[in-house]
Amino acid sequence: TKRLLSGIKPSGDLNIGGYIGALRQYVQMQNEGECYFFVPDLHAITVPQDPKELRERSRQIAAFYIAAGVDPVKNAIFMQSHVSAHAELGWIMETQAHFGELSRMTQFKDKSDGKDTVSSALFTYPALMASDILLYQTTHVPVGDDQKQHLELTRDLATRFNNRFGEVFTVPEPIIQDVGARVMGLDDPSSKMSKSNPNKSSYVLLLDEPSVIRKKFSRAVTDSDMSVRYDWDAKPAVSNLIEIFSVFGDLSIADVEKRFEGQGYGAFKKELAEVVVAKLEPIQQRYNEIIHSEELDNILKDGARRAAETADKTLRAAKEAMGLLVF
Ligand code: AQP
Secondary structure, rough: OOOEEEEEEOOOOOHHHHHHHHHHHHHHHHHOOOEEEEEEEEEEOOOOOOOOHHHHHHHHHHHHHHHHHOOOOEEEEHHHHHHHHHHHHHHHHHHHHHHHHHHOOHHHHHHHHOOOOOOOHHHEEEEHHHHHHOOOOOOOEOOOOHHHHHHHHHHHHHHHHHHOOOOOOOOEEEOOOOOOOOOOOOOOOOOOOOOOOOOOOHHHEOOOOOHHHHHHHHHOOOOOOOOOOOOOOOOOHHHHHHHHHHHHHOEEEEEOOOOOOOOOOHHHHHHHHHHHHHHHHHHHHHHHHHHHOOHHHHHHHHHHHHHHHHHHHHHHHHHHHHOOOOO
Protein backbone atom coordinates (compact mmCIF):
# COMPACT_ATOMS: atom_id res chain seq x y z
CA THR A 1 0.00 0.00 0.00
CA LYS A 2 0.98 3.60 -0.57
CA ARG A 3 2.22 5.76 2.28
CA LEU A 4 1.75 9.47 1.81
CA LEU A 5 2.87 12.48 3.79
CA SER A 6 2.14 16.16 3.37
CA GLY A 7 1.99 19.32 5.40
CA ILE A 8 1.56 23.06 5.24
CA LYS A 9 3.82 25.36 7.25
CA PRO A 10 2.16 27.61 9.83
CA SER A 11 4.25 30.52 8.58
CA GLY A 12 1.32 32.70 7.64
CA ASP A 13 -2.38 32.49 6.92
CA LEU A 14 -3.33 29.85 4.41
CA ASN A 15 -4.04 31.15 0.92
CA ILE A 16 -5.47 29.68 -2.27
CA GLY A 17 -1.97 28.79 -3.47
CA GLY A 18 -1.63 26.34 -0.59
CA TYR A 19 -5.18 25.17 -1.18
CA ILE A 20 -4.51 24.37 -4.83
CA GLY A 21 -0.98 23.07 -4.33
CA ALA A 22 -1.70 21.00 -1.24
CA LEU A 23 -4.92 21.08 0.76
CA ARG A 24 -7.42 20.21 -1.95
CA GLN A 25 -5.49 17.05 -2.71
CA TYR A 26 -5.55 15.79 0.84
CA VAL A 27 -9.11 14.57 0.63
CA GLN A 28 -8.28 12.51 -2.42
CA MET A 29 -5.00 11.27 -0.96
CA GLN A 30 -6.64 9.67 2.02
CA ASN A 31 -8.40 7.25 -0.30
CA GLU A 32 -5.17 6.26 -1.97
CA GLY A 33 -3.21 4.96 0.99
CA GLU A 34 -2.06 5.46 4.54
CA CYS A 35 -1.64 9.19 5.11
CA TYR A 36 0.25 11.38 7.54
CA PHE A 37 -0.83 15.02 7.57
CA PHE A 38 1.41 17.14 9.74
CA VAL A 39 1.84 20.79 10.59
CA PRO A 40 5.55 21.59 10.05
CA ASP A 41 5.95 24.05 12.90
CA LEU A 42 9.68 23.30 13.20
CA HIS A 43 10.03 24.43 9.61
CA ALA A 44 8.09 27.61 10.29
CA ILE A 45 10.60 28.72 12.93
CA THR A 46 13.47 28.73 10.44
CA VAL A 47 12.40 32.33 9.95
CA PRO A 48 11.33 34.60 12.84
CA GLN A 49 7.78 33.97 14.08
CA ASP A 50 5.73 35.77 16.67
CA PRO A 51 4.99 33.16 19.40
CA LYS A 52 1.33 34.06 19.74
CA GLU A 53 0.75 34.03 16.00
CA LEU A 54 2.63 30.79 15.55
CA ARG A 55 0.49 29.11 18.19
CA GLU A 56 -2.72 30.33 16.57
CA ARG A 57 -1.67 29.48 13.05
CA SER A 58 -0.58 26.01 13.99
CA ARG A 59 -4.11 25.27 15.18
CA GLN A 60 -5.54 26.98 12.13
CA ILE A 61 -3.64 24.82 9.68
CA ALA A 62 -4.71 21.65 11.48
CA ALA A 63 -8.32 22.90 11.54
CA PHE A 64 -8.14 23.51 7.80
CA TYR A 65 -7.04 19.94 7.16
CA ILE A 66 -10.20 18.78 8.88
CA ALA A 67 -12.40 21.48 7.35
CA ALA A 68 -11.21 20.51 3.89
CA GLY A 69 -12.36 16.97 4.54
CA VAL A 70 -9.44 15.00 5.97
CA ASP A 71 -10.77 12.25 8.20
CA PRO A 72 -8.87 12.32 11.52
CA VAL A 73 -9.93 8.78 12.36
CA LYS A 74 -8.47 7.33 9.20
CA ASN A 75 -5.36 9.53 9.13
CA ALA A 76 -2.89 10.88 11.64
CA ILE A 77 -3.06 14.68 11.88
CA PHE A 78 -0.31 16.07 14.09
CA MET A 79 2.16 18.81 14.92
CA GLN A 80 5.71 18.13 13.80
CA SER A 81 7.13 19.34 17.13
CA HIS A 82 5.00 16.79 19.02
CA VAL A 83 6.91 13.92 17.46
CA SER A 84 10.49 14.35 18.59
CA ALA A 85 11.82 11.85 16.06
CA HIS A 86 11.60 14.61 13.41
CA ALA A 87 14.22 16.77 15.09
CA GLU A 88 16.40 13.78 15.90
CA LEU A 89 16.42 12.29 12.43
CA GLY A 90 16.79 15.83 11.08
CA TRP A 91 20.14 16.04 12.82
CA ILE A 92 21.15 12.66 11.45
CA MET A 93 20.22 13.70 7.91
CA GLU A 94 22.31 16.84 8.32
CA THR A 95 25.29 14.59 8.79
CA GLN A 96 24.52 13.04 5.41
CA ALA A 97 23.73 16.20 3.45
CA HIS A 98 26.61 18.03 1.81
CA PHE A 99 27.18 21.72 2.28
CA GLY A 100 27.43 22.14 -1.48
CA GLU A 101 24.11 20.50 -2.29
CA LEU A 102 22.30 22.52 0.38
CA SER A 103 23.87 25.66 -1.08
CA ARG A 104 22.26 24.88 -4.42
CA MET A 105 18.70 24.85 -3.10
CA THR A 106 16.81 27.61 -4.86
CA GLN A 107 14.39 28.07 -1.97
CA PHE A 108 17.28 28.91 0.34
CA LYS A 109 18.67 31.32 -2.22
CA ASP A 110 15.26 33.00 -2.62
CA LYS A 111 14.60 33.22 1.10
CA SER A 112 18.06 34.42 2.07
CA ASP A 113 18.36 36.87 -0.80
CA GLY A 114 18.82 40.42 0.43
CA LYS A 115 18.68 39.48 4.14
CA ASP A 116 21.41 40.61 6.52
CA THR A 117 21.08 37.52 8.66
CA VAL A 118 19.40 34.18 8.13
CA SER A 119 19.24 31.29 10.59
CA SER A 120 21.43 28.27 10.03
CA ALA A 121 18.22 26.22 10.21
CA LEU A 122 16.95 27.91 7.06
CA PHE A 123 20.01 26.49 5.37
CA THR A 124 19.61 22.95 6.74
CA TYR A 125 15.82 22.97 6.28
CA PRO A 126 15.93 20.36 3.48
CA ALA A 127 17.58 17.84 5.82
CA LEU A 128 14.69 18.21 8.25
CA MET A 129 12.22 17.90 5.39
CA ALA A 130 13.95 14.70 4.32
CA SER A 131 13.54 13.34 7.83
CA ASP A 132 9.82 14.23 7.84
CA ILE A 133 9.34 12.12 4.76
CA LEU A 134 11.70 9.26 5.54
CA LEU A 135 10.46 8.65 9.10
CA TYR A 136 7.18 7.28 7.79
CA GLN A 137 8.70 5.16 5.00
CA THR A 138 6.69 7.39 2.72
CA THR A 139 6.28 6.03 -0.80
CA HIS A 140 4.65 9.10 -2.37
CA VAL A 141 4.89 12.81 -1.67
CA PRO A 142 2.59 15.28 -3.40
CA VAL A 143 4.64 18.38 -4.12
CA GLY A 144 4.12 21.72 -5.75
CA ASP A 145 6.60 22.74 -8.40
CA ASP A 146 8.60 24.67 -5.81
CA GLN A 147 9.31 21.60 -3.67
CA LYS A 148 10.58 19.35 -6.45
CA GLN A 149 14.20 20.15 -5.73
CA HIS A 150 13.83 19.37 -2.04
CA LEU A 151 12.23 16.05 -2.80
CA GLU A 152 15.03 15.21 -5.18
CA LEU A 153 17.48 15.89 -2.35
CA THR A 154 15.43 13.68 -0.02
CA ARG A 155 15.76 10.85 -2.52
CA ASP A 156 19.50 11.42 -2.77
CA LEU A 157 19.93 11.43 1.00
CA ALA A 158 17.86 8.27 1.43
CA THR A 159 19.84 6.48 -1.25
CA ARG A 160 23.14 7.69 0.16
CA PHE A 161 22.24 6.53 3.66
CA ASN A 162 20.97 3.16 2.45
CA ASN A 163 24.12 2.57 0.41
CA ARG A 164 26.37 3.37 3.35
CA PHE A 165 24.51 1.76 6.20
CA GLY A 166 22.00 -0.70 4.74
CA GLU A 167 18.37 -0.43 3.65
CA VAL A 168 16.67 1.71 6.27
CA PHE A 169 14.66 4.19 4.21
CA THR A 170 12.10 3.92 1.44
CA VAL A 171 13.05 6.19 -1.46
CA PRO A 172 9.92 8.30 -2.08
CA GLU A 173 8.37 9.24 -5.41
CA PRO A 174 6.97 12.70 -6.10
CA ILE A 175 3.39 13.19 -7.21
CA ILE A 176 3.31 16.37 -9.24
CA GLN A 177 0.07 17.76 -10.54
CA ASP A 178 -0.13 19.72 -13.78
CA VAL A 179 -2.69 22.43 -13.21
CA GLY A 180 -1.88 24.74 -10.35
CA ALA A 181 1.52 23.24 -9.59
CA ARG A 182 2.63 26.80 -8.97
CA VAL A 183 0.06 29.49 -8.26
CA MET A 184 1.55 32.94 -8.72
CA GLY A 185 0.89 36.18 -6.85
CA LEU A 186 -2.10 38.27 -7.91
CA ASP A 187 0.12 41.34 -7.92
CA ASP A 188 3.06 39.80 -9.77
CA PRO A 189 2.88 36.67 -11.94
CA SER A 190 6.64 36.16 -11.69
CA SER A 191 6.61 35.31 -7.98
CA LYS A 192 4.85 32.47 -6.20
CA MET A 193 1.74 33.21 -4.18
CA SER A 194 3.28 32.99 -0.75
CA LYS A 195 1.95 33.09 2.81
CA SER A 196 4.76 35.28 4.01
CA ASN A 197 4.45 37.94 1.32
CA PRO A 198 3.88 41.25 3.16
CA ASN A 199 1.68 42.48 0.31
CA LYS A 200 -1.83 41.34 1.29
CA SER A 201 -3.25 41.86 -2.18
CA SER A 202 -0.83 39.28 -3.58
CA TYR A 203 -3.02 36.46 -2.26
CA VAL A 204 -6.55 35.44 -1.38
CA LEU A 205 -6.76 33.87 2.07
CA LEU A 206 -8.94 30.88 2.78
CA LEU A 207 -10.52 32.93 5.56
CA ASP A 208 -11.11 36.06 3.47
CA GLU A 209 -14.68 37.27 3.42
CA PRO A 210 -16.55 37.28 0.11
CA SER A 211 -16.29 41.06 -0.21
CA VAL A 212 -12.53 40.93 0.27
CA ILE A 213 -12.17 38.09 -2.22
CA ARG A 214 -14.13 40.09 -4.82
CA LYS A 215 -12.01 43.15 -4.23
CA LYS A 216 -8.73 41.26 -4.46
CA PHE A 217 -9.64 39.62 -7.75
CA SER A 218 -10.94 42.84 -9.23
CA ARG A 219 -7.54 44.38 -8.52
CA ALA A 220 -5.49 41.42 -9.74
CA VAL A 221 -2.88 42.30 -12.32
CA THR A 222 -3.71 41.33 -15.93
CA ASP A 223 -2.34 42.71 -19.20
CA SER A 224 -3.36 45.12 -21.95
CA ASP A 225 -4.38 42.47 -24.45
CA MET A 226 -7.94 41.92 -23.17
CA SER A 227 -8.40 38.28 -24.19
CA VAL A 228 -8.88 35.44 -21.71
CA ARG A 229 -6.30 33.16 -23.27
CA TYR A 230 -3.99 30.61 -21.62
CA ASP A 231 -0.41 31.36 -22.60
CA TRP A 232 2.18 31.45 -19.83
CA ASP A 233 4.87 33.07 -21.97
CA ALA A 234 2.85 35.92 -23.37
CA LYS A 235 0.15 36.24 -20.71
CA PRO A 236 1.39 34.96 -17.32
CA ALA A 237 -0.99 36.98 -15.12
CA VAL A 238 -4.09 35.91 -17.03
CA SER A 239 -2.89 32.31 -17.30
CA ASN A 240 -2.50 32.24 -13.54
CA LEU A 241 -6.08 33.45 -13.07
CA ILE A 242 -7.31 30.88 -15.60
CA GLU A 243 -5.67 28.12 -13.59
CA ILE A 244 -7.28 29.35 -10.41
CA PHE A 245 -10.64 29.45 -12.19
CA SER A 246 -10.09 25.97 -13.55
CA VAL A 247 -9.53 24.51 -10.08
CA PHE A 248 -12.22 26.42 -8.19
CA GLY A 249 -14.75 26.27 -11.01
CA ASP A 250 -14.10 22.60 -11.83
CA LEU A 251 -13.57 23.37 -15.51
CA SER A 252 -10.74 22.47 -17.86
CA ILE A 253 -8.42 25.25 -19.00
CA ALA A 254 -9.93 25.04 -22.49
CA ASP A 255 -13.44 25.34 -21.11
CA VAL A 256 -12.51 28.43 -19.13
CA GLU A 257 -11.09 30.00 -22.29
CA LYS A 258 -14.21 29.10 -24.24
CA ARG A 259 -16.56 30.44 -21.59
CA PHE A 260 -14.98 33.90 -21.71
CA GLU A 261 -14.33 34.08 -25.42
CA GLY A 262 -15.01 37.57 -26.69
CA GLN A 263 -15.49 38.90 -23.16
CA GLY A 264 -13.18 41.26 -21.32
CA TYR A 265 -11.38 40.76 -18.05
CA GLY A 266 -14.16 42.39 -16.05
CA ALA A 267 -16.64 39.57 -16.53
CA PHE A 268 -13.93 36.95 -16.12
CA LYS A 269 -12.67 38.34 -12.81
CA LYS A 270 -16.18 38.74 -11.45
CA GLU A 271 -17.07 35.14 -12.08
CA LEU A 272 -13.68 34.00 -10.86
CA ALA A 273 -14.39 35.63 -7.50
CA GLU A 274 -17.77 33.90 -7.33
CA VAL A 275 -16.42 30.39 -7.96
CA VAL A 276 -13.77 30.92 -5.30
CA VAL A 277 -16.29 32.28 -2.78
CA ALA A 278 -18.60 29.32 -3.42
CA LYS A 279 -15.93 26.71 -2.91
CA LEU A 280 -14.52 28.33 0.24
CA GLU A 281 -17.84 28.83 1.99
CA PRO A 282 -18.37 25.29 3.33
CA ILE A 283 -14.71 25.02 4.29
CA GLN A 284 -14.89 28.24 6.29
CA GLN A 285 -18.04 27.04 7.98
CA ARG A 286 -16.52 23.78 9.18
CA TYR A 287 -13.34 25.59 10.16
CA ASN A 288 -15.28 27.93 12.44
CA GLU A 289 -16.96 24.99 14.14
CA ILE A 290 -13.73 23.29 15.15
CA ILE A 291 -11.07 25.96 15.51
CA HIS A 292 -11.66 26.55 19.21
CA SER A 293 -12.89 23.08 20.07
CA GLU A 294 -11.41 20.52 22.39
CA GLU A 295 -12.05 18.05 19.60
CA LEU A 296 -9.15 19.62 17.72
CA ASP A 297 -6.78 19.21 20.70
CA ASN A 298 -7.74 15.58 20.99
CA ILE A 299 -7.23 14.94 17.29
CA LEU A 300 -3.73 16.40 17.53
CA LYS A 301 -2.84 14.40 20.62
CA ASP A 302 -4.08 11.20 19.09
CA GLY A 303 -2.36 11.98 15.78
CA ALA A 304 0.99 12.56 17.47
CA ARG A 305 0.74 9.30 19.34
CA ARG A 306 -0.01 7.36 16.17
CA ALA A 307 2.70 9.15 14.17
CA ALA A 308 5.32 8.53 16.84
CA GLU A 309 4.67 4.81 16.72
CA THR A 310 5.85 4.66 13.12
CA ALA A 311 8.47 7.40 13.34
CA ASP A 312 10.23 5.99 16.39
CA LYS A 313 10.70 2.63 14.67
CA THR A 314 12.43 4.23 11.71
CA LEU A 315 14.56 6.47 13.91
CA ARG A 316 15.72 3.50 15.92
CA ALA A 317 16.62 1.57 12.77
CA ALA A 318 18.59 4.54 11.44
CA LYS A 319 20.48 4.97 14.72
CA GLU A 320 21.28 1.31 14.92
CA ALA A 321 22.48 1.16 11.30
CA MET A 322 24.82 4.10 11.86
CA GLY A 323 26.38 2.67 14.96
CA LEU A 324 24.69 4.79 17.58
CA LEU A 325 24.22 2.64 20.64
CA VAL A 326 20.66 1.37 20.89
CA PHE A 327 19.23 -0.77 23.69
N1 AQP B 1 1.60 29.35 -4.62
C1 AQP B 1 1.59 28.02 -4.53
N2 AQP B 1 1.30 27.28 -5.62
C2 AQP B 1 1.28 25.94 -5.57
N3 AQP B 1 1.55 25.25 -4.46
C3 AQP B 1 1.86 25.94 -3.35
N4 AQP B 1 2.18 25.56 -2.13
C4 AQP B 1 2.38 26.65 -1.36
N5 AQP B 1 2.21 27.77 -2.07
C5 AQP B 1 1.89 27.36 -3.33
C6 AQP B 1 2.30 24.17 -1.75
O1 AQP B 1 1.71 23.96 -0.51
C7 AQP B 1 2.46 23.02 0.21
C8 AQP B 1 2.72 23.56 1.56
O2 AQP B 1 3.61 24.62 1.45
P1 AQP B 1 4.20 25.31 2.71
O3 AQP B 1 3.26 26.27 3.21
O4 AQP B 1 4.64 24.30 3.67
O5 AQP B 1 5.53 25.96 2.17
P2 AQP B 1 5.78 27.00 1.06
O6 AQP B 1 5.67 26.37 -0.26
O7 AQP B 1 7.09 27.63 1.39
O8 AQP B 1 4.60 28.04 1.25
P3 AQP B 1 4.62 29.59 1.26
O9 AQP B 1 3.23 30.05 1.19
O10 AQP B 1 5.57 30.10 0.24
O11 AQP B 1 5.11 29.91 2.70
P4 AQP B 1 6.35 30.73 3.15
O12 AQP B 1 6.21 32.04 2.45
O13 AQP B 1 6.26 30.83 4.60
O14 AQP B 1 7.54 29.95 2.70
C9 AQP B 1 3.73 22.73 -0.57
O15 AQP B 1 3.60 21.47 -1.18
C10 AQP B 1 3.76 23.80 -1.58
O16 AQP B 1 4.32 23.35 -2.78
